[in-house]
Amino acid sequence: MANYKIVISGYYGFNNAGDEAMLSAILQALQGTFDSPDITVISGDPKSTAASFGVHTVPRFSISSICRSIFSSDLIISGGGSLLQDVTSWKSMIYYLSIITLGVLFRKQVFLYSQGIGPVRYRVIRIILKHVLNHVDGITVRDKESKGFLQRLGVHRKIYTTADAVLSLAPADLSIGRKILDKRGIPPEKKKIGLAIRYWHHSREWMEKLEKTVHRLAKEKDAVIICIPMQFPEDETAAEAMGKGDEGVYFLNEDFSIEELMSIIGNMDVLLGMRLHALIFSALMHVPFLGISYDPKIDNFLALIGQKASTSVQHMDGEKLYNDTCRILSSGLDAKDWEKVAALQERACENVQILKSLVTHKEENP
Structure with missing residues (x-):
């Protein structure tokens, strides 16, 4: 699998830490699995993505550039998120x-x-989704x-349940976040x-309800x-x-940066989050967290560790969010969590191991 040409499609280049962390995790996995992979990322900010990750990039809305990249590739990755x-x-x-669909039409591995x-x-979109995904080579989902x-939809390809790729990242150095907090004059003793x-x-x-709750926590705790x-x-x-x-x-x-955000979160006593990857960063940094649900993906992630959202938008x-936060501040999360x-x-x-096995199988059985 030397010099394998890979195109990655996702919500990249928009300053969303969760998606950028996802790209970082995928790239680390690919570079540790393939021998000198030639990777191109479709990005909303090609220059920034190229500078941050050291990959080739094409603009998100340049149809001709995307088509050329896919046509000359071996593998198309859609994900994650x-x-x-x-x-x-x-x-x-x-x-x-x-x-x-372009990857399928060009007979690439997808x-x-x-x-x-x-x-x-x-x-109509469910119908399109069903037919397209029944022609891809492999699917891993995070919950x-x-x-x-997908199974209820009628997708018959084998579907593997794994976990969010960001969870494969290593924890960040806590000193990075401490310096940022100290620079902002945040009292270290509180x-x-x-x-x-x-x-x-x-x-x-x-x-408005959330504002009252956090101010109450600041004052009473x-x-x-x-x-x-x-x-x-x-x-x-x-x-x-x-x-x-x-x-x-x-x-x-x-x-x-991703590392800075992870380290900042690592310096918290508890995190209240409606951003999925803020919760995942907390998990990686072993900081107790409470979810505020606005989308099923929050509930799905929390369910994986036997939790439910404290509240929702x-x-x-x-009142429940306040009480749950006080409990976490007092006792943290259970060891089983x-x-x-x-x-x-x-x-x-x-x-990436599932991806590797699928690629190897296809190379051996063209």
């Missing part, structure tokens, strides 16, 4: 399906890598709900509650609230609704 769902946008789902699939609301959805939120539907109502942007500057705008300039609330209004329960996280980390490493 929640690419195949139409809640955020049906147009984006059609886009990612189009990339997969592999879905650690995907979280669904919901898919529109019947059993995604596998069940309990640190990380908050990773984003704008979502009906933002005003649930955000002598804690500081640290708003952590997983996508900059979008998350900064959402976090400012928590009370810019108020005592006890700090805003990390900067575009941090649809039915924000500030961390054992489940360790098991997920092992399963995350299976993604």
